[in-house]
Amino acid sequence: MPVQLNDCPVEVVFAILSGRWKIPIYRYLYKTNEPARYSALLRHLPAISKKILTEQLRELEHDGIIERNLYPDARPRVEYRLTSYGLSMIEFLDKMSEWGEKYIQSNNSHFQK
Amino acid sequence: MPVQLNDCPVEVVFAILSGRWKIPIYRYLYKTNEPARYSALLRHLPAISKKILTEQLRELEHDGIIERNLYPDARPRVEYRLTSYGLSMIEFLDKMSEWGEKYIQSNNSHFQK
DNA sequence: CGGCATCCAAAGTGATACTG
DNA sequence: CAGTATCACTTTGGATGCCG
Numbered sequence A, B: 001m002p003v004q005l006n007d008c009p010v011e012v013v014f015a016i017l018s019g020r021w022k023i024p025i026y027r028y029l030y031k032t033n034e035p036a037r038y039s040a041l042l043r044h045l046p047a048i049s050k051k052i053l054t055e056q057l058r059e060l061e062h063d064g065i066i067e068r069n070l071y072p073d074a075r076p077r078v079e080y081r082l083t084s085y086g087l088s089m090i091e092f093l094d095k096m097s098e099w100g101e102k103y104i105q106s107n108n109s110h111f112q113k
Numbered sequence C: 001c002g003g004c005a006t007c008c009a010a011a012g013t014g015a016t017a018c019t020g
Numbered sequence D: 001c002a003g004t005a006t007c008a009c010t011t012t013g014g015a016t017g018c019c020g
Helices: A009-017 A022-032 A038-044 A050-062 A090-105 B009-017 B022-032 B038-044 B050-062 B090-105
Strands: A066-071 A077-082 B066-071 B077-082
Touching: A009 A022, A009 B009, A009 B022, A009 B090, A022 A038, A022 A050, A022 A077, A022 B009, A038 A050, A038 A077, A050 A066, A090 B009, A090 B090, B009 B022, B022 B038, B022 B050, B022 B077, B038 B050, B038 B077, B050 B066
Parallel strands: none
Antiparallel strands: A066 A077, B066 B077
């Protein structure tokens, strides 16, 4: 059998966060620091489609990173926010960000393609 | 235009490490702490094919994470090792690993799917 | 030994239109 | 407003075989 994904905690984390829009969604929720409506996310991520936004939100919710709250009304209102679990990711995300910045700064700009 | 990938250092890091076998390759090189031959990697990652192994190694090399050294001989010998750049990723990888372990421990085992 | 070429399957992403 | 449904496309991973 191949290497079990779940053998490696690092791969578990990658599995949770891999998806074209998961980091952008996380960043938005983190920096606004308040529940965001579906439509606000849609507006903030100009290139995303509703189908994909819904998918990515469902997956993040499934993995316990965000929470979905429906406020039924004439016009339904849905808000998403980071759970405490989601918030706690900031520890390694900050470290990653630091590393990434150094990487970009250095003339190792291979990643440009 | 969509969010530029390169606007976000975290996404840059994800781009570098995303690939089915990159973390396993990294882990192997890190824990053995010595140059590994192509054939050793192939043996250690039971489910990988030669084509894919070569691809992932090339990408890691391109991004400055590993180094490839050819020792020409009757039988060619090729060794791969982490660069200092690659080694320095351990800082955030350790943090990710800690987080991932807690995540797995907690009854939030949603990620099992 | 350490690859590359070919072909194929699966996953991920997206455009568009429709709905309670 | 906050979604589904459908279909198309692109990217990634993999099986297999050949080569210097």
